[in-house]
Amino acid sequence: MFKVAFDLESEGSDWPPVSVERLWGEKTKVKYEIRLLNTPFFARGVAYGDLIQVRxxxxxxxxxxxxxxxxxxxxTVRIILIDSEARGGIESKLREAGCSWESAEQFAPLLAVNxxxxxxxxxxxxxxxxxxSEGIVDLQESAISSHHRAQLPRFP
Known part of the structure; x- marks a missing residue:
């Protein structure tokens, strides 16, 4: 396995809170091609299992x-917990739906969802x-696959 650095552009004064995110990946048979093996917290446009080219x-x-x-x-979606007491219910719904997620202590209110x-x-x-709408979470749709977009009648 290899770590791949994703250089991040600032989207605001405090987002993202890091300038580089490193994701795990594995080589494929194609030179400089990597399959991602985890869900990004901040890198946009990529999801678990996607193929990327690196240098x-x-x-x-x-x-x-x-x-x-x-x-x-x-x-990949990101859920920012506004109401921290809702975490258990959110995680339960994600588990029930068949999703997995990653969290990190330094970014406690953030769930990176696969x-x-x-x-x-x-x-x-x-x-x-x-x-x-209830003010419990904020949602960021970072990488929505064509398969999932096809399920939505009016995806932005």
């Missing part, structure tokens, strides 16, 4: 994201949007 950066001594190659069918291709995203999205 070696000898000065930094690491592999750096170059471009997206192809999607895996997985999607939505596998077999999950009915329309239903999950409606439920999450209702939680947004």
């Amino acid at each position: 070696p950066d000898h000065e930094r001594r690491e592999l750096v994201f170059e471009k997206f190659t192809s999607e895996s069918g997985h999607s 939505i596998p291709p077999e999950v009915e995203y329309r239903e999950l999205r409606e439920w999450l949007c209702a939680r947004v």
Whole structure:
């Protein structure tokens, strides 16, 4: 396995809270192609299992994201918990839907959610949007696969 550096552009004064995110990946048979093996917290446009092209950066001594190659069918959303007491209910719904997620102590209110291709995203999205309307969470759709977009009648 290899770590791949994703250089992040600032989206505001405090977002994202880091300038580089490093994701795990594995080599494929194609030179400089990597399959991602975890869900990004901050890098946009990529999801678990996606194929990406990397370039070696000898000065930094690491592999750096170059471009997206192809999607895996997985999607990535980020859930920011506004009401921390809702965490258990949110995680229970994600588990029930068949999703997995990552969290990190230094970014406690943030869940990086992997939505596998077999999950009915329309239903999950409606439920999450209702939680947004209630002021319980904020939602960021970072990488929605074409498979999941096809389930949505009017996806932005």
